[in-house]
Amino acid sequence: DAGITQSPRYKITETGRQVTLMCHQTWSHSYMFWYRQDLGHGLRLIYYSAAADITDKGEVPDGYVVSRSKTENFPLTLESATRSQTSVYFCATRPGATPLHFGNGTRLTVT
Amino acid sequence: AQSVTQLGSHVSVSEGALVLLRCNYSSSVPPYLFWYVQYPNQGLQLLLKYTSAATLVKGINGFEAEFKKSETSFHLTKPSAHMSDAAEYFCAVSESGGGADGLTFGKGTHLIIQP
Numbered sequence: 001d002a003g004i005t006q007s008p009r010y011k012i013t014e015t016g017r018q019v020t021l022m023c024h025q026t027w028s029h030s031y032m033f034w035y036r037q038d039l040g041h042g043l044r045l046i047y048y049s050a051a052a053d054i055t056d057k058g059e060v061p062d063g064y065v066v067s068r069s070k071t072e073n074f075p076l077t078l079e080s081a082t083r084s085q086t087s088v089y090f091c092a093t094r095p096g097a098t099p100l101h102f103g104n105g106t107r108l109t110v111t
Numbered sequence: 112a113q114s115v116t117q118l119g120s121h122v123s124v125s126e127g128a129l130v131l132l133r134c135n136y137s138s139s140v141p142p143y144l145f146w147y148v149q150y151p152n153q154g155l156q157l158l159l160k161y162t163s164a165a166t167l168v169k170g171i172n173g174f175e176a177e178f179k180k181s182e183t184s185f186h187l188t189k190p191s192a193h194m195s196d197a198a199e200y201f202c203a204v205s206e207s208g209g210g211a212d213g214l215t216f217g218k219g220t221h222l223i224i225q226p
Contacts, residue, residue: 035213045213
């Protein structure tokens with residue numbers, strides 16, 4: 001089925017480790033986004049991408065790295081995980097001037 | 112800069128009662144406004160959107176919202192609550208409606224339906 005797939009759904013990692021969250025879409029939408037959701041903060045934009053090889057920072061980019069070598073994939077990497085990065089991470093896409101479509105999220109716990 | 116304020120982190124209503132979730136926005140240009148719903152362990156689903164056409168917007172599952180420029184509000188309503196409406200609701204604003212504009216979200220309102 002067409003849509004957005006995020007993997008893994010759940011991840012537990014230790015402080016200081018590198019971890020990569022995957023996002024794959026089957027629509028070939030131009031724009032892709034990474035949000036984190038935290039209690040009391042709603043959703044905050046981490047990074048976004050307008051097309052392959054074009055990425056830009058959002059509201060809370062520190063500690064994260066993204067890449068987009070292919071239109072359909074937009075991985076998010078935590079280079080050295082910290083406890084403050086414990087969160088639920090959502091990937092979203094948009095083809096143009098339409099609302100965002102969200103994946104089901106990755107729940108990340110950093111111990 | 113755009114921003115969204117959702118009044119009330121938790122709202123509790125009885126089944127069959129009116130649902131009213133409040134959203135106020137701030138935007139330097141005519142905004143695009145959205146309501147999303149999130150069920151447990153799921154992503155966000157679009158309920159409805161305002162894009163400067165009609166000020167009263169009808170969405171899925173019997174929800175609707177009214178854009179009031181003078182009050183900078185976009186409150187979400189449903190005449191009769193159902194148990195299945197229990198979820199987290201997010202109001203969001205966009206100044207361009209598309210492109211790299213990733214939406215600015217409110218902090219969410221948790222809707223509780225009492226039997």
